[in-house]
Amino acid sequence: MKVLLIAEYRDGKLLGSAAELSTFAQQLNAESAMLLIGNESALPAYSGTLYLADVAQAGEFNPSGHKQLILEVIEKEQPQLVVLPHSSYGWDLAPRLAIALNAAQISEVLEIKDGELLVPACNSKLRRQVKPTTEVGVVTLQAGAFTPSEEPSGTPNVVKLTTTAAGDIQFHGYEAAEATGVDLTKAEVIVSGGRGIGKPENLVMIEALAKALKGEFGASRPVVDAEWAESSRQVGTTGQTVAPKLYVACGISGAIQHLAGMKKSEFVLAINTDKDAPIGEVADVLAVADLKQLVPILTEKLNAL
Amino acid sequence: MNILVCIKQVPDMESRFKVNAVGDWYDTADLAWRMNEYDEYAVEQAVQLKEQVAGADLTVLCIGGERVKETMKKALAMGCDRGVHILDEDSYQKDPYAIASLIAEFAKDKNFALIFTGLQSQDRGSAQVGGMVAELLSLPSLTTLVDFSYVDGNVSGKRELEGGTRSRVSCSAPALVTCQLGLNTPRYPTLPNIMKAKRKELLSIPAADLNPQAARLQTLSMTPPEKKGSGLILEGDPAELADRLIQLLKEKTTVLA
Numbered sequence A: 001m002k003v004l005l006i007a008e009y010r011d012g013k014l015l016g017s018a019a020e021l022s023t024f025a026q027q028l029n030a031e032s033a034m035l036l037i038g039n040e041s042a043l044p045a046y047s048g049t050l051y052l053a054d055v056a057q058a059g060e061f062n063p064s065g066h067k068q069l070i071l072e073v074i075e076k077e078q079p080q081l082v083v084l085p086h087s088s089y090g091w092d093l094a095p096r097l098a099i100a101l102n103a104a105q106i107s108e109v110l111e112i113k114d115g116e117l118l119v120p121a122c123n124s125k126l127r128r129q130v131k132p133t134t135e136v137g138v139v140t141l142q143a144g145a146f147t148p149s150e151e152p153s154g155t156p157n158v159v160k161l162t163t164t165a166a167g168d169i170q171f172h173g174y175e176a177a178e179a180t181g182v183d184l185t186k187a188e189v190i191v192s193g194g195r196g197i198g199k200p201e202n203l204v205m206i207e208a209l210a211k212a213l214k215g216e217f218g219a220s221r222p223v224v225d226a227e228w229a230e231s232s233r234q235v236g237t238t239g240q241t242v243a244p245k246l247y248v249a250c251g252i253s254g255a256i257q258h259l260a261g262m263k264k265s266e267f268v269l270a271i272n273t274d275k276d277a278p279i280g281e282v283a284d285v286l287a288v289a290d291l292k293q294l295v296p297i298l299t300e301k302l303n304a305l
Numbered sequence B: 001m002n003i004l005v006c007i008k009q010v011p012d013m014e015s016r017f018k019v020n021a022v023g024d025w026y027d028t029a030d031l032a033w034r035m036n037e038y039d040e041y042a043v044e045q046a047v048q049l050k051e052q053v054a055g056a057d058l059t060v061l062c063i064g065g066e067r068v069k070e071t072m073k074k075a076l077a078m079g080c081d082r083g084v085h086i087l088d089e090d091s092y093q094k095d096p097y098a099i100a101s102l103i104a105e106f107a108k109d110k111n112f113a114l115i116f117t118g119l120q121s122q123d124r125g126s127a128q129v130g131g132m133v134a135e136l137l138s139l140p141s142l143t144t145l146v147d148f149s150y151v152d153g154n155v156s157g158k159r160e161l162e163g164g165t166r167s168r169v170s171c172s173a174p175a176l177v178t179c180q181l182g183l184n185t186p187r188y189p190t191l192p193n194i195m196k197a198k199r200k201e202l203l204s205i206p207a208a209d210l211n212p213q214a215a216r217l218q219t220l221s222m223t224p225p226e227k228k229g230s231g232l233i234l235e236g237d238p239a240e241l242a243d244r245l246i247q248l249l250k251e252k253t254t255v256l257a
């Protein structure tokens, strides 16, 4: 089996997902080659052929241009799988490649089980084992699912590609996340409220519990999207990544994008009415209860200590 | 100007899921159904665009069994002008490519200036259908948008990247965009609009009429996650629970010290 790995490069940096792509190839026992649309000054630690196109020419966000480059390399390498990170870059490119290649696409692979690919369904409450019926497959990998066990090493054998970038999308630059508000990464205790709080008024309970534990309050994305809390409070892939001594998740289901931001916490307490909520997979304790009842009592008792 | 928005009906994610008898999908009995969350943002953005452009006509499309009509009515009540229901009782067996092919086949000669889809469906979570429809129709696509604007045939927006960074992108219409959570504030249908929606056109087309394509993906099995958490599960009276939690925090953490 041969796989082509598509590394991601953003804003002058090679992203760490490149190493996860290599780990995936190793776990499959597959031969691999890598393609990077980036820069010679930031090469991955990788032993194998690295096709390198200069980002200055190819454009940093130029999906149709990148698609053409990848198709060229596929022509040379004839891989059975084309592998990308399941990131805003990867999930954007993958369907473009799948249609061009008449290939099946498999999104967000989290494990190789008995040689087949496992993907999540229904907010991680179920798993699905899937297989392409086509000769070539396009695959994206869940962030963190194939983290290498040791620091990657190796020097790639660089093959340069030339490119003339023309695309149907214009890229006008980046906007950083707002740097105002609270810095959750410094908090030793974080009590977060999710959609399960039901209404904005109930955020007061979450704040009170956070205060009783001398910590900060955080939130899952729906709470921030609904503007019940400001964006600096959001925990997850598109918010803050935190690792406090105690993380209390109240009314949070435990979607992968939320878990990515808090699973390194030392101790996780979840309060949820749903015993099967995926947050249970990372929680040290799951209290099956209505947060509207449990949170105020817990706060009261803590304050009385 | 013609606009299309594609929506999917999905189960409430707080449901208790069981695997079906064949073992290739979840059992659809006893589930509560709703509009895919991402598609609520797509419908809202499409309605806002329709309100912005004089004379615009907005079609909402959904592939699925009879049941999905309920969800389509919500989209009509939010402001879509007409509904196209592609009737397929077994749509869950189609992979994203097969779904995208049906949408593209329907859309190919309708001159849609803009097509809106959600970033992903909550049950399948594949984030494929939008991008595939665009490729099948040779349209530029802007994905994962948290900001959208349309001025004189120019579509611009902000894509959401990891860590909360955004990138500013644009392209010319006709185009397809995929909508991320938080793009806007989806409206609640008002009672008069719910009544009005009942009189709106809701056309049913059998999937078989749209040159259906074979799936490219095969599901070998569907299972609950193997590794259940190793954590403790506590149930009971809230006051007793609170005492036990405090005891645990004292034993296992240093935060109460």
Ligand SMILES: Cc1cc2nc3c(=O)[nH]c(=O)nc-3n(C[C@H](O)[C@H](O)[C@H](O)COP(=O)(O)OP(=O)(O)OC[C@H]3O[C@@H](n4cnc5c(N)ncnc54)[C@H](O)[C@@H]3O)c2cc1C
Binding pocket: A193, A194, A195, A196, A197, A219, A220, A221, A222, A223, A234, A235, A236, A237, A238, A239, A240, A250, A251, A252, A253, A254, A255, A256, A257, A258, A261, A271, A272, A273, A274, A277, A289, A290, A291, A292, B013, B014, B119, B181
């Ligand atoms: C690209 C991308 C990036 C994302 N980035 C982030 C991110 O950074 N952070 C993030 O959080 N999400 C992010 N998301 C969204 C994520 O997928 C989920 O939609 C989100 O985390 C769900 O939030 P939630 O758990 O609060 O809500 P839900 O999933 O709706 O869960 C609510 C929970 O509350 C429980 N509940 C309900 N009532 C009660 C009650 N009375 N008492 C106790 N429990 C109750 C329910 O059982 C349920 O488990 C992202 C999604 C995408 C696609």
Ligand SMILES: Nc1ncnc2c1ncn2[C@@H]1O[C@H](COP(=O)(O)O)[C@@H](O)[C@H]1O
Binding pocket: B006, B007, B008, B009, B036, B038, B039, B042, B061, B062, B063, B064, B091, B096, B099, B116, B117, B118, B119, B120, B121, B122, B124, B125, B126, B127, B128, B129, B130
């Ligand atoms: N059965 C369907 N009918 C109409 N649109 C759909 C259907 N399935 C998916 N879509 C659209 O495609 C988007 C992405 O879905 P998916 O690729 O399944 O994650 C959804 O947000 C919808 O806008």
